[in-house]
Amino acid sequence: METTTNKFVADVMLGRLARWLRLIGCDVYYDSTGEDSALLSRALAEDRVLLSADHTLVRRAGERGYLVISDNFRKQLAQIVVHFGIEPNLDSDICPDCNGNLRDVPKPSVRADVPEYTYLTHDRFRLCSECGKIFWQGSHRELAEKELKKILANIETSG
Numbered sequence: 001m002e003t004t005t006n007k008f009v010a011d012v013m014l015g016r017l018a019r020w021l022r023l024i025g026c027d028v029y030y031d032s033t034g035e036d037s038a039l040l041s042r043a044l045a046e047d048r049v050l051l052s053a054d055h056t057l058v059r060r061a062g063e064r065g066y067l068v069i070s071d072n073f074r075k076q077l078a079q080i081v082v083h084f085g086i087e088p089n090l091d092s093d094i095c096p097d098c099n100g101n102l103r104d105v106p107k108p109s110v111r112a113d114v115p116e117y118t119y120l121t122h123d124r125f126r127l128c129s130e131c132g133k134i135f136w137q138g139s140h141r142e143l144a145e146k147e148l149k150k151i152l153a154n155i156e157t158s159g
C-alpha cells in the first residue's frame, strides 16, 4: 500500500510504538485489551491503517493492514515514518498516553496540579482533553526529541 497517512490502529503488542507515533503527531488508536476483530473494525470504520507484527491479522486486514517487521521500536518507527511518508511533528498536540487532544492552558490554572518546581521553571502547559493529564516541556520531552533525532538520522544513513 503506497499511501501517505498518519492515522493508525496499533495492535496490542505495539504499545510503545503507538506512544512514539503520537509523539511525532500521528493519530494512533491503541487499546491494550483490544481483540483482533475489534481492532480490525476500528481500522475500517475510521479509515486507519492497522499496524501489527502478526501476519495473520495483517492478512485479514487486507488493504488496511501493514506488517511491522522488527521487534525493536526504533526500527519499527523508522519503518513506518519512511513507508507512510510521515513528516514528524515534534510539537505534536496528541496525548502520548491516550491519543486525546492537547491544548494550551493558562499557567495559573495548573498551579495546584503540578509540582512546585515544575511550575516555577516552566511557562507552557498543555492539558489533555480526554485523560486530563498535564504536559510541559521537560526532561522527558528533551530525551524523546534526542531519541527521535537519532532514529531519523539513522533512516537517512541507511537509505
Ligand SMILES: [Zn+2]
Binding pocket: 095, 096, 097, 098, 099, 100, 128, 129, 130, 131, 132, 133
Ligand atoms: Zn490523554
